[in-house]
Amino acid sequence: MRFLIITFFLFSVQTLHAQSYRDSLEKHREEYKAEFLKDGRSPLKQDDLAFLRFYEPNESYRVECAFKTVKSSDFFKIQTYDGKTKEYIKYGILTFTLNGRELSLSVYRSPVLMKMKQYKNYLFIPLKDLTSGKETYGGGRYLDIQTTDIRNGRLLLDFNKLYNPYCAFSDGFSCPVPPKENHLPVAIEAGEKTFGKAH
Numbered sequence: 001m002r003f004l005i006i007t008f009f010l011f012s013v014q015t016l017h018a019q020s021y022r023d024s025l026e027k028h029r030e031e032y033k034a035e036f037l038k039d040g041r042s043p044l045k046q047d048d049l050a051f052l053r054f055y056e057p058n059e060s061y062r063v064e065c066a067f068k069t070v071k072s073s074d075f076f077k078i079q080t081y082d083g084k085t086k087e088y089i090k091y092g093i094l095t096f097t098l099n100g101r102e103l104s105l106s107v108y109r110s111p112v113l114m115k116m117k118q119y120k121n122y123l124f125i126p127l128k129d130l131t132s133g134k135e136t137y138g139g140g141r142y143l144d145i146q147t148t149d150i151r152n153g154r155l156l157l158d159f160n161k162l163y164n165p166y167c168a169f170s171d172g173f174s175c176p177v178p179p180k181e182n183h184l185p186v187a188i189e190a191g192e193k194t195f196g197k198a199h
Contacts, residue, residue, distance in 0.1 A: 025057045025160055032163060043170035051196035055135075061159035061190035065094040067107075067150050075111060078126075080174045081139055081167050087111055088176075091123055094155060099186045105157075106181050107145070121147040126178035127162075130187040137168040137194055140178040162191025169195050 033052060036044040044052075069092045077085035088108040095104045105125055113119035125143040132138055141162040149155055165175035 021059055022057045028161060029054060041166075043166050043173070048169075048197060053193040053196050055160070055190050055193060057160055058190050061098075061188065063096045063098055063157050063159065065096040065155045065157050067153050067155050068093050068095070078108070078179060079177045081177060082172075082174050084174050086174070086176055088124070092150075094125075094157060096157065098188075101186055103184055103186065104181075105184070106179065123147060124176075125182070126176050127182040127184060127188075128178045129184040131189060135189070135193050136162075136191075137164045139165060139167055139175065141165075141191060159188050159190040162188065164192050164195065 033049045036042045036049065037046060070090045072090065075087045075089060078088055079085055088110055090106055091109040092107045093104055094107060095102070097103070105127060108124045108126070110119075110122070110124065113122050123145045125145065126140055127143070128140040129136075132140055141164055143157070143159070143162055145155065145157070166173040167175035
């Protein structure tokens with residue numbers, strides 16, 4: 001009897017945790033949609049938001065990563081899809097295990113944004129994976145993190161928060177192309193899918 005009670009209790013805790021995470025992610029996605037209506041440069045209007053599509057929340061894509069700082073302040077240029085370049089600093093490297101594979105992602109910092117108070121902690125992870133050009137945008141997807149998310153050389157990276165660049169919705173934007181070092185040889189079936197409306 002005690003075993004059954006303990007088992008039921010553990011199951012209930014796990015269920016509540018999963019629901020809490022789903023609720024948290026749903027709130028994040030609603031805030032993401034709302035940002036399109038606040039940005040004067042936004043490629044989307046109210047009616048377009050219904051065409052935003054996402055994978056179902058999957059906690060297996062919340063990954064514990066080791067972080068190593070890159071001790072270099074040299075700027076380098078990342079190509080954009082409109083043929084231009086943007087300057088970044090390679091801030092560090094994340095290493096982690098996903099789908100049974102040892103993987104890594106480079107983390108970048110914008111020298112322009114780091115001078116702005118509201119973006120001084122902003123870090124940028126552009127990437128491609130095996131869903132790119134299929135279930136997800138062919139030009140890759142992005143993740144944003146903060147320097148304050150990194151604690152004692154560790155970071156919890158949530159691929160459920162992968163989002164599309166503006167180029168996925170409309171032409172006329174200068175979106176960074178994910179460098180080859182951030183092309184992952186696995187399918188990240190999490191985060192935002194391809195936009196459901198042609199442009």
